[in-house]
Amino acid sequence: MSPDEQPLSGLSALEAALASLAPRAEGLDRERLMFLAGQASVARPPVAHVRMWQAGFAAMSAVAASLLMALVTQPAPQVVERSVPAALPSTPTIPAHEQGEPSERADGWMSTQAGTDGKTPGARLPWPFQSLAGRRLEGPLDQLAAAVRFPAALAWPREVNPDCGPSSTEAPTGAGVAIPAMAFPSMSYRELLDHALRENGVERAGRSS
């Protein structure tokens, strides 16, 4: 028998007398309580959603605060003034039709791929004369000779040019010969070429007329 079913000897009358008393509850407003309970029963967002929004708000607030602090505390942009020398005029650009790999013809002339026909040698100077035309020779000619290999046809004979040093009987090779070091005055290659042709009694096509 459970304690709920056990009779309390001599106390049942007291239990009944006490149970007959009605507790007071005047302060409990039934209508207001039901109204507030109805409000509370309205669907509310789940706690997880509320927490998610709160966490998102806190994170965004933290980001905004950190960005504001970074904006306030960062130093002003520093202006660096630096003198830059003016760019020097660059070496004349070699035209595209002259940039090809030079090829050596049978007569010793070097020509580019664009001028491989070899039919108009007077109209266009072969490589490397075009690229060197107009340049001033600032140093001795041996510097030019070291950099440029002249065609064999252009090499002047030693016997007709006593200024070229000791006489040589070597025939010019097909690959061209190097001009010996000479103390030429500063002149352009075109002037040097004209001079060499004039000394050898050869008139250029344009000047013969």
Add this chain to the structure above:
Amino acid sequence: MNQLDPDSLARLLDRHGPALVLYARQWCAVAEDVVQEAFIHLAGQRVPPREPVGWLYRAVRNGAINAARGAGRRAQRETAVAWRGEPWFCPSPDDRLDAAAATEALAQLPLHERETIVARLWGGLAFDEIARLTGSSTSTVHRWYRRGLETLRERLGVACRPTNNP
């Protein structure tokens, strides 16, 4: 499971509202507010509790204790403060006991006996429910109940009648 419907809430309020107020008065003076908060909290539960009556008594008990702690009162003084001479029961000429005398006698009982008697007599809770509510064993709660009734009988002078007599 849906929320508690308004009719069930109204029935709970009509059946247990006054008893819950009396139960909350064992700790604090703002018993009506505590009971109201408990009902509002129950209405806001997305999943209603399996035993709403026991849930309400537990919510009222916790709310009343928290209210008493918030007021900074000691547990032994709570009853004296809460009971300001006003009877806890509605006076009725048909009652066999005087409401004020019963209130005074009940208020002088120890808290655990008083709580047990109120939950048993007016709340209609079983002893095992009261035991779960108070965190005690069923036998202990039964002993508190019997001792409290004996004390009330001595103070109120209610004549003892045999159980089998009508």
